[in-house]
Amino acid sequence: MNALERHRRLRAIxxxxxxxxxxxxxxxxxxxxxxxxxxxxxFFGIGGLLAMLIxxxxxxxxxxxxxxxxxxxxxxxxxxxxxxxxAIPCFEGLAIYLLPKILGTxxxxxxxxxxxxxxCYVFGGVMLLVAMLLGIAPDAGxxxxxxxxxxxxxxxxxxxxxxxxxxxxxxxxIAAAVEITVSVLKYRAPGMALDKMPIFAWYALxxxxxxxxxxxxxxxxxxxxxxxxxxxxxxFQAELGGDSLLWQHxxxxxxxxxxxxxxxxxxxxxxxxxxxxxRTTLLGYGWxxxxxxxxxxxxxxLWVHHMFTTxxxxxxxxxxxxxxxxxxxxxxxxxxxxxxxxxKGRPELHLPMLHILGFFCTFVIGGLTGVMVAxxxxxxxxxxxxxxxxxxxxxxxGGFVFPILAGVYYWLPHVTGQxxxxxxxxxxxxxxxxxxxxxxLAMHWVGLMGQRRRIPTYAPEDGWTAINLISSVGxxxxxxxxxxxxIDVVLHVLIAARGKRNPWRAGTLExxxxxxxxxxxxxxxxxxxxxxxxxxxxxxxxxxxxxxGYLATPREGARxxxxxxxxxxxxxxxxxxPANTRLPVTMSALTGVFFLSLLVKFYWTVPLALAGVAILxxxxxxxxxxxxxxxxxxxxxxxxxxxxxxxxxxPGWWGTLFLLSADATFFGALLFGFAFLWTxxxxxxxxxxxxxxMVMAGIGGFGALIGPAAxxxxxxxxxxxxxxxxxxxxxxxxxxxxxxxxxAVMVQTPAPMGHAYxxxxxVLGGYGLFHAGLGALMAGFLAARxxxxxxxxxxxxxxxxxxxxxxxxxxxxxLVLLAAYLPGLLS
Amino acid sequence: xxxxxxxxxAPLLWLAAFSAVxxxxxxxxxxxxxGTVLGLSLPRVLLIAAYGLAxxxxxxxxxxLYHPRLAARSGFVRFVSRITGWAGxxxxxxxxxxxxxxSSCL
Numbered sequence: 001m002n003a004l005e006r007h008r009r010l011r012a013i014x015x016x017x018x019x020x021x022x023x024x025x026x027x028x029x030x031x032x033x034x035x036x037x038x039x040x041x042x043f044f045g046i047g048g049l050l051a052m053l054i055x056x057x058x059x060x061x062x063x064x065x066x067x068x069x070x071x072x073x074x075x076x077x078x079x080x081x082x083x084x085x086x087a088i089p090c091f092e093g094l095a096i097y098l099l100p101k102i103l104g105t106x107x108x109x110x111x112x113x114x115x116x117x118x119x120c121y122v123f124g125g126v127m128l129l130v131a132m133l134l135g136i137a138p139d140a141g142x143x144x145x146x147x148x149x150x151x152x153x154x155x156x157x158x159x160x161x162x163x164x165x166x167x168x169x170x171x172x173x174i175a176a177a178v179e180i181t182v183s184v185l186k187y188r189a190p191g192m193a194l195d196k197m198p199i200f201a202w203y204a205l206x207x208x209x210x211x212x213x214x215x216x217x218x219x220x221x222x223x224x225x226x227x228x229x230x231x232x233x234x235x236f237q238a239e240l241g242g243d244s245l246l247w248q249h250x251x252x253x254x255x256x257x258x259x260x261x262x263x264x265x266x267x268x269x270x271x272x273x274x275x276x277x278x279r280t281t282l283l284g285y286g287w288x289x290x291x292x293x294x295x296x297x298x299x300x301x302l303w304v305h306h307m308f309t310t311x312x313x314x315x316x317x318x319x320x321x322x323x324x325x326x327x328x329x330x331x332x333x334x335x336x337x338x339x340x341x342x343x344k345g346r347p348e349l350h351l352p353m354l355h356i357l358g359f360f361c362t363f364v365i366g367g368l369t370g371v372m373v374a375x376x377x378x379x380x381x382x383x384x385x386x387x388x389x390x391x392x393x394x395x396x397x398g399g400f401v402f403p404i405l406a407g408v409y410y411w412l413p414h415v416t417g418q419x420x421x422x423x424x425x426x427x428x429x430x431x432x433x434x435x436x437x438x439x440x441l442a443m444h445w446v447g448l449m450g451q452r453r454r455i456p457t458y459a460p461e462d463g464w465t466a467i468n469l470i471s472s473v474g475x476x477x478x479x480x481x482x483x484x485x486x487i488d489v490v491l492h493v494l495i496a497a498r499g500k501r502n503p504w505r506a507g508t509l510e511x512x513x514x515x516x517x518x519x520x521x522x523x524x525x526x527x528x529x530x531x532x533x534x535x536x537x538x539x540x541x542x543x544x545x546x547x548x549g550y551l552a553t554p555r556e557g558a559r560x561x562x563x564x565x566x567x568x569x570x571x572x573x574x575x576x577x578p579a580n581t582r583l584p585v586t587m588s589a590l591t592g593v594f595f596l597s598l599l600v601k602f603y604w605t606v607p608l609a610l611a612g613v614a615i616l617x618x619x620x621x622x623x624x625x626x627x628x629x630x631x632x633x634x635x636x637x638x639x640x641x642x643x644x645x646x647x648x649x650x651p652g653w654w655g656t657l658f659l660l661s662a663d664a665t666f667f668g669a670l671l672f673g674f675a676f677l678w679t680x681x682x683x684x685x686x687x688x689x690x691x692x693x694m695v696m697a698g699i700g701g702f703g704a705l706i707g708p709a710a711x712x713x714x715x716x717x718x719x720x721x722x723x724x725x726x727x728x729x730x731x732x733x734x735x736x737x738x739x740x741x742x743x744a745v746m747v748q749t750p751a752p753m754g755h756a757y758x759x760x761x762x763v764l765g766g767y768g769l770f771h772a773g774l775g776a777l778m779a780g781f782l783a784a785r786x787x788x789x790x791x792x793x794x795x796x797x798x799x800x801x802x803x804x805x806x807x808x809x810x811x812x813x814x815l816v817l818l819a820a821y822l823p824g825l826l827s
Numbered sequence: 828x829x830x831x832x833x834x835x836x837a838p839l840l841w842l843a844a845f846s847a848v849x850x851x852x853x854x855x856x857x858x859x860x861x862g863t864v865l866g867l868s869l870p871r872v873l874l875i876a877a878y879g880l881a882x883x884x885x886x887x888x889x890x891x892l893y894h895p896r897l898a899a900r901s902g903f904v905r906f907v908s909r910i911t912g913w914a915g916x917x918x919x920x921x922x923x924x925x926x927x928x929x930s931s932c933l
Contacts (some may be wrong), residue, residue, distance in 0.1 A: 055930075125881075193903075194901065194903060195901060195903030195904070286903060287904050287910065289834075289907050290911050290914070293835065293838060294910075296838075297835075297838030297839065297841065300842055301918075301922065304849075308875070313930075313931060313932050313933060314929050314930050314931075315852055315929045315930065315931050315932075316852055316853075318929045319845070319848070319849055319923065319925055322921055322922040322924065323845070326921055326922060331913070415877040417847075566828055566830070566831065567829070567830040567901060675850070679854055680857050681859035819925065
């Protein structure tokens with residue numbers, strides 16, 4: 001088969017449907033990556049327009065441009081859009097588009113999950129935009145602190161839009177994080193051991209793991225605050241055993257890592273683009289990986305530095321002040337490695353390099369002011385002033401927007417297959433750089449003079465007028481610069497000047513294909529022996545197109561790729577992807593109905609939407625299976641691999657593992673909240689302890705213990721070729737027993753609306769009940785699969801996945817029962 | 828996956844120790860734990876013991892990462908896991924040092 005014939009056959013297998021249908025049914029990472037990025041930049045534009053409105057308001061004293069009600073919505077939506085609807089999805093889009101290409105594979109691990117995440121993001125984002133257009137957008141600041149955001153002080157629907165809309169959008173982040181983690185670990189080119197992974201993949205992996213552990217506390221906080229607002233469960237009301245500081249802990253447990261979740265992918269872009277711009281290799285690859293890991297973990301130990309003014313004991317302040325200064329060290333390791341890379345190479349001032357230099361100037365200043373606010377006495381003075389606003393913009397614009405713009409200009413020729421004709425980008429960079437620094441240097445100054453954040457106006461006698469005007473003029477220069485970048489990109493796309501395949505002479509695999517990339521990415525998968533395979537073999541792209549790699553022969557219309565061993569990169573599984581489907585968009589629409597029903601308090605549609613999602617989820621998984629044992633596939637001459645359905649640790653098992661790690665963080669945050677209220681909140685101990693029937697505790701405990709044992713018995717029986725149904729049935733009974741015990745906790749908990757203790761037990765019971773229902777559904781589903789012949793001694797992958805869920809249910813079931821019964825027994 | 832765990836384990840241990848000591852401080856202050864042991868303030872003794880334990884665990888983990896039987900076979904993973912091991916030890920020593928010098932519940 002020649003290269004052209006291979007291309008035609010692969011394109012027929014991998015292509016999306018034509019026209020609008022293709023948008024809705026595509027599961028291809030090329031399409032979805034571009035759609036994610038485009039949507040994220042649309043939100044960036046909207047967030048930017050809101051920023052202009054803020055600066056218009058603050059340009060002069062006593063401004064009547066917007067009243068306080070509208071102004072509150074403007075700054076709240078600006079922060080919310082930039083953090084949740086631009087920065088994180090932009091990373092997701094970049095990772096989705098880029099990872100399969102730089103890792104040398106054909107798609108991400110779970111293509112339909114990518115599509116589902118995208119549509120959740122779009123629907124959730126649109127929900128927030130509609131609120132803004134209707135004038136009922138969130139208005140309590142992007143971190144939406146109670147008691148201000150509680151039902152008493154914010155009685156409208158505005159705050160509900162934030163809590164429900166953002167939770168909806170975060171499904172997308174969790175989905176992308178699971179996707180990225182499994183893809184980086186398992187979906188790589190043969191031979192790509194951990195030390196040969198492109199540096200961007202390391203950053204993406206670390207960021208995805210941070211999303212899995214950083215986002216659940218915020219999701220929990222949003223659930224608790226919405227429960228308080230909708231049903232009066234008093235988690236954040238001090239007079240009823242709650243504490244508004246709990247929100248701050250949960251929010252910043254997410255919020256501070258979020259800063260690094262935004263910065264690390266951008267650092268990945270720098271580490272990828274900078275060596276190419278300097279015609280050299282990255283200095284200190286191992287040190288950079290270690291620094292990124294260190295930074296990720298340290299970022300989880302900084303959350304209280306946002307709470308230095310809340311009356312925390314001195315020793316607590318000192319812990320977090322120390323951690324906040326220490327985090328500068330791994331950041332500096334990366335900065336020095338990049339400076340060393342420039343020193344080692346011969347920097348060429350192409351447009352991406354200009355943005356990288358913009359990053360250096362801006363981010364280093366932001367980092368240094370970060371060290372300033374890490375020092376408690378300074379923070380006490382600067383807290384909630386414009387100085388902090390300026391600092392965070394230096395970190396986020398410097399640490400994310402400049403690198404992303406470098407990435408845009410670096411990879412644009414890859415996305416379009418074209419080259420730039422006009423030099424508008426250089427002028428635009430100058431305007432962005434100057435405009436940004438004028439705007440935010442001035443904001444540092446006015447902050448130190450005492451201007452608070454979020455104020456709608458000020459008086460002339462405050463002495464801030466000239467500085468604010470300078471800042472506003474700077475912001476409009478910045479906006480003009482960004483608009484020029486948009487025009488430059490549009491011109492690049494519209495003027496079809498054909499570019500070279502590898503215009504930057506880069507060494508990474510994304511350039512070893514035709515541009516724009518075909519839907520199948522690689523005609524055959526490369527064998528990788530170094531970090532820069534394309535630099536080692538400049539003809540690699542041609543050789544792969546000729547079929548001199550793995551999986552060179554398209555088979556039976558199947559979308560094929562292979563998985564590798566995590567450490568060594570040795571091929572270990574053959575994988576067949578699902579084809580185009582509208583299932584993800586339909587399921588995300590139904591998920592949207594669930595959230596919308598909660599928002600408008602139309603509760604009778606909630607169970608309908610949930611049932612719809614469950615049915616579609618079953619349909620989703622049902623379509624994966626096969627009723628005959630798959631033959632091993634020859635992926636290259638002399639190398640034969642078994643199908644993933646026969647593996648104990650299939651891609652689905654890995655995906656479940658990482659999804660459960662996010663779930664466990666959610667549960668851990670809930671237990672932390674329980675312990676926090678008990679220890680710190682006023683009004684404890686509660687007036688009445690939980691005194692449920694011990695028989696229910698016994699039934700629940702029995703169910704929790706019997707489930708894992710039964711699933712193991714089922715797995716052993718299946719391997720022997722015996723029927724697994726008795727074991728699965730017993731696991732189902734175990735799950736139902738846990739469900740009954742958790743339901744009893746919910747029913748018997750004392751006065752959930754009267755005290756935070758009862759409210760917390762209600763949520764703990766609900767969490768257990770939900771997972772027990774999920775476990776029962778999965779066990780029932782597996783039984784149906786066994787009966788219909790979808791499993792065999794060889795096809796065992798589904799057993800391991802259900803077993804993992806049942807194990808998790810067992811652990812959390814026991815902990816829920818312990819948390820409910822133990823305090824009452826001890827008292 | 829074991830290689831990934833080798834790289835992540837030391838900072839993860841630091842995070843657990845850091846959160847645990849902060850939690851212990853919360854318990855001591857929230858429940859008004861006081862008193863003396865051998866003439867020393869009980870809260871201070873508890874916090875310093877936790878601090879010492881955290882450093883000991885980090886040091887033991889670092890030693891394990893250097894041990895030929897437990898270290899990774901890949902030179903790259905060995906290198907990175909030892910750097911993160913040192914990072915965990917230094918972070919524990921530095922960030923929890925306030926237990927020795929600052930007032931606990933003021």
